[in-house]
Amino acid sequence: MTTDTGKDSGEGAGEGTGERALTVDELAARAGVTVRTVRFYGTKGLLPPPVIGPRRVGHYGRDHLARLALIEELQRQGMTLTAIERYLRRLPPDLTPRDLALQRAVVASWAPDAVETVTWEALDERAGRVLAAEDVERLVAMGVVERDGDSDGDVFRVDPGLLRLGVELLDVPLSPESILAARNVLIEHARAAAHELSGLFRDAVADRDPQAVKSLSAHMQPLVVQALLTTFQRSLKEELRGWMEEA
Known part of the structure; x- marks a missing residue:
């Protein structure tokens, strides 16, 4: 098991939220980056330190995952690490994972429109979860996803910059x-x-x-x-x- 050092903040990442904390390997896999990248971002101060649990194992949560996604989006926009550091320092310190997802959606909006045509399986991969038929219908109703009328079967047109925000809204108790x-x-x-x-x-x-x-x-x-x-x-x-x- 991979260990990580960091400041023990008492409550483990994910405790009290019903979500299991992630090891550094699991965080890297979920974010689509390497463990080395996660640790590098940590040493640069771009990621907060993990919560240290039993056996000195570092635990990460949704805030780390959301911040990683934001950092990767900023890099895709051509920002240097120094510019990313300045950008992150200007953000309020108490941003939630949803706030960070919103920041990422805004950053993605700086780039030209990049609508992709994907299958349902690929849509699941980009969303980071298995989407039920009801979930897809909600995304369509929100204008995040469009059905591709020129294709047979379950094929969709989606703006990756909006998708993660739309997926976050799936858990909001609103019609x-x-x-x-x-x-x-x-x-x-x-x-x-x-x-x-x-x-x-x-x-x-x-x-x-x-x-x-x-x-x-x-x-x-x-x-x-x-x-x-x-x-x-x-x-x-x-x-x-x-x-x-x-x-």
């Missing part, structure tokens, strides 16, 4: 209708914000050459998306806190 309504609200307000910001930036660079405008767009997009995401997360937490206090 597909409620999730779709929430999606429509987000799209409406996101489009309004994008329109206002686009007008603001357009006025700011109206007298500059096209290359300068293109450069500004490339630099501003991730910063604006990060700012919108952080503001939204804080606002939502405040709204939910007020709602729970009233309840």
Whole structure:
């Protein structure tokens, strides 16, 4: 069994959540990376240390898995390790695995659309779990997955950047209708914000050459998306806190 050193934080990774903690080998296999990569990220401070259990075995949880997925996505976008370190340091320290999955979905949105056509079996592999027929129908209803009408059998079109977030939503106790309504609200307000910001930036660079405008767009997009995401997360937490206090 592989051992790992790290800070003992008392409660084991996954304890109290009904989920089994992962060894470093299991974490690497689930994330699709090598054990050496996991340890390297740990030494660079990109991953928090594992919880040390009996026999000095390091235990990892869903937060490590979600952070690994985010790091890999940032690397796919061409960011260096130094840039990734800066990016991760700017994130709030108390992000949940769902928050990290949302961050990854946002990062994936920086890249051009990359819709893939996959079989049901390949969809299971990308989702990291076996999807029942009901799960697939919920993903279709949310607009995360589309059935490929040009193919025979169970073939789907999917944006990998949205899939993990959609899979996370499968465990949220909301009906597909409620999730779709929430999606429509987000799209409406996101489009309004994008329109206002686009007008603001357009006025700011109206007298500059096209290359300068293109450069500004490339630099501003991730910063604006990060700012919108952080503001939204804080606002939502405040709204939910007020709602729970009233309840």
